[in-house]
Amino acid sequence: MKSLGVYVQIPFCASKCSFCNFSSKVAPQVELDSYLSSLEREIHLVASRPRTSAGRGRLIGRDLLDLPVDSLYFGGGTPTLLGGDGLRRVCEALRQHFRSADAPEFTLETTPGSADENLLAACRDLGVNRLSIGAQSFDDRELASVGRLHSGNDVERQVRLARHAGFENISLDLIAGLPHQTRSSWLMSLTRAIELEPEHVSIYLFEIDEKSRLGNEVLRHGDRYHASAVPDDEFMAAAYEQGQALLEAAGVVQYEISNFARPGFESRHNRKYWQLDPYLGLGAGAHSFDGCARWSNTVLTGDYAARVSRGEIPVTEWHALTESERIEEFFFLGLRQRIGIDLGAARERWGHAALEPWQSRIDVLVQMGVLQQSGGPLRLAPGHYLTSNEVFQEFLLSQDSAGSPLASALHS
Numbered sequence: 001m002k003s004l005g006v007y008v009q010i011p012f013c014a015s016k017c018s019f020c021n022f023s024s025k026v027a028p029q030v031e032l033d034s035y036l037s038s039l040e041r042e043i044h045l046v047a048s049r050p051r052t053s054a055g056r057g058r059l060i061g062r063d064l065l066d067l068p069v070d071s072l073y074f075g076g077g078t079p080t081l082l083g084g085d086g087l088r089r090v091c092e093a094l095r096q097h098f099r100s101a102d103a104p105e106f107t108l109e110t111t112p113g114s115a116d117e118n119l120l121a122a123c124r125d126l127g128v129n130r131l132s133i134g135a136q137s138f139d140d141r142e143l144a145s146v147g148r149l150h151s152g153n154d155v156e157r158q159v160r161l162a163r164h165a166g167f168e169n170i171s172l173d174l175i176a177g178l179p180h181q182t183r184s185s186w187l188m189s190l191t192r193a194i195e196l197e198p199e200h201v202s203i204y205l206f207e208i209d210e211k212s213r214l215g216n217e218v219l220r221h222g223d224r225y226h227a228s229a230v231p232d233d234e235f236m237a238a239a240y241e242q243g244q245a246l247l248e249a250a251g252v253v254q255y256e257i258s259n260f261a262r263p264g265f266e267s268r269h270n271r272k273y274w275q276l277d278p279y280l281g282l283g284a285g286a287h288s289f290d291g292c293a294r295w296s297n298t299v300l301t302g303d304y305a306a307r308v309s310r311g312e313i314p315v316t317e318w319h320a321l322t323e324s325e326r327i328e329e330f331f332f333l334g335l336r337q338r339i340g341i342d343l344g345a346a347r348e349r350w351g352h353a354a355l356e357p358w359q360s361r362i363d364v365l366v367q368m369g370v371l372q373q374s375g376g377p378l379r380l381a382p383g384h385y386l387t388s389n390e391v392f393q394e395f396l397l398s399q400d401s402a403g404s405p406l407a408s409a410l411h412s
Contacts, residue, residue, distance in 0.1 A: 003101050004067035005272040008039070008090060009283030010079040011301060014114065018146045018225040019175070021211035023285045023299045024077040031301070036086050038305040039283055040093045042297075045313055046282065047097030064278055064290045068101035069094075071269035071279075073109075075132075080110045084122030091126050105268040107132055107171075112150035112158040120165035130169040130267075131162050132200075137178055138189040145179040145226040146214065152192065159196045169265055172198045176239035177206030179214070179226035186239045194250045199265035202258050203243045205236050237386050244385075257336045257385050274333045276326075284314070293320045323354060324397055331358065332392035335371075340379030361394050 011024045012032055047065060072094070079087065087108075107130040108123055115123070123131075137143050138152035150158075155172070162170055172193050176186060193201060208230075209215040217227035231239075244254060252260045256274065259267065272279050281288045284304035287296045295318040298304050307314040321329070327350060334341035343362075347355055362378065365371040370391055372379045380388060 002067055002278065003070035004064065004098075005071040005073065005269050005277065005279035006069050006094065006098065007269070007279055007281045007286055008072070008074045008079070008094075009281065009286040009297075010035075010074060010076040010082060011284050012077050012081050014078060014081065014111070015147050015149050017148060018214035019178070019206060019212050021207065021209045021215065022077070025301075027301075032081060032086070034305060035284070035301055036082060036089060038308045039090060041308045042282055042304075042314060043090075043093040043097060045308060045311065046280070064280065066099070067278065068099045069104055070101035071105045071107070071272065073107045073269045074128075075107075075109045077109075078111050078114055079108055080115045080119060080123075084119050087123065088126060105130055107267070107269055109134065110158070111148075112154040115158065115161070117161055117165065120161055120167070124166050129167070130171065131167050132171040132173065133158055133162075135172045135189075135193065136175045137181070137185075138192040139181070139185040141180050142178040142185065145229065152189075156192070156196060159198070169200070170196075170198045171200035171202060171267070172196070173202045173204065174243070175204050175206055176243065177231050177236040179229035181231055181235075181239075183235075183238070187242065190243055190246050194246060194252070198252070200259070200261045200267065201247055201252055203240060203247075203260070204258055205240060206230065240386060255338050257380075257388055271337075274336050276329060276333065292326075293318060295319070323350065324357075326350075327354060327358065328396055331395035335378070335380045335392065335395075336388070338379070340372075340377035342377055343373075357397055358395060365391065365394065 011022070012027050012035070013020075013024050014026065016024070016026055074087070074090075082090070104127075106126075106128045108128045109132045111134045120131075133155065135155040136146075136148060138155060140151050143150065143152070159170060159172075174189060174193060207215065208218045210219055214225040214227060214230070217224045218230055220227075222228075244260075247260045248254065252262055254260045255266050256270070259270065261267070269279075271277070276289070276291065278290050279288060281297065284297055284301045285299040287294065295315050297314045298307065298316040304314050327346070330341065330346055343355070362371065362373075366373055366378075369381055370384050372381050380391060384391060
């Protein structure tokens with residue numbers, strides 16, 4: 001039976017990191033309190049009025065909302081800023097309206113220093129069984145350069161507190177390519193992370209994105225936000241490969257381009273994104289998917305509050321996927337996973353004729369060694385994880401891929 005993932009967006013932080021391109025912000029407590037009330041209201045609206053418009057005249061189907069919830073993810077931002085009472089209010093609203101599956105995964109994102117012993121104990125009482133800690137680095141200079149308020153020692157303390165509170169599933173986030181990062185400081189961060197014996201580790205490469213202050217400054221070749229101290233692409237590639245090797249040696253196995261886990265501790269919720277399983281997003285800026293359409297809530301917290309106060313479901317974007325778009329997503333999301341994708345299952349779902357436009361691309365990529373297939377799933381070759389975006393572009397029939405590095409081989 002299908003199950004549902006629920007994502008709850010808490011778009012508030014104690015400080016805004018210079019590399020952040022998310023719609024999170026620093027706000028006074030009164031705004032957090034107001035947002036919490038709006039979130040409770042949205043949960044009630046979505047669950048009790050499933051035939052209310054979800055945007056552009058579309059509907060959130062009852063069949064989606066009737067699914068048992070087997071993964072719950074509180075992200076942000078820093079959800080622990082809501083405190084124990086705030087988190088409890090959200091959980092009570094969800095439990096009032098949604099049906100839980102047996103033994104659901106319940107993930108809570110936090111930053112080092114934002115959750116003390118009492119709050120961690122309260123989270124465990126609420127059913128939180130997976131803690132995702134945004135460590136980013138263990139080097140204090142790197143952390144300070146991007147506006148993080150914690151130190152490397154705070155990361156270690158947060159993990160110790162979480163273990164003492166009974167958490168047996170802890171994930172650490174690391175970023176390769178922060179300003180002032182060196183080969184030795186990156187090795188130190190990896191080593192200290194591994195010594196904490198987390199069940200899960202995510203390694204992200206610093207993204208040079210104009211939507212973040214640091215990324216925009218790098219693109220402008222400026223000096224603000226320590227932009228001139230950002231390592232080059234060659235450094236980030238080497239750092240990523242070193243992370244792969246050290247984590248694998250420590251028994252933390254790569255199962256997705258950016259994610260590593262001890263066997264049995266892979267993120268159930270994140271797998272829904274890559275395997276095209278349904279999930280419902282709640283909160284300002286949250287995204288949803290039901291297998292046929294994607295929609296998202298308004299990003300602005302003020303607009304979000306105004307809409308739900310009027311009794312409106314706060315969806316501002318809605319898109320029904322065409323068959324070709326669903327197949328594209330099947331490829332470029334599924335191939336992120338180490339296990340790859342099952343083409344046989346895809347042909348059963350969409351038919352041989354529907355998959356035919358992609359077959360020549362697959363054949364060439366396999367011949368080039370970019371993809372692997374030997375009588376089983378189709379996989380991205382491990383040595384091509386760093387160029388995965390260029391590979392995925394070849395599966396977007398709706399876009400012109402003539403400018404990609406692989407285009408000459410594919411279209412010659």
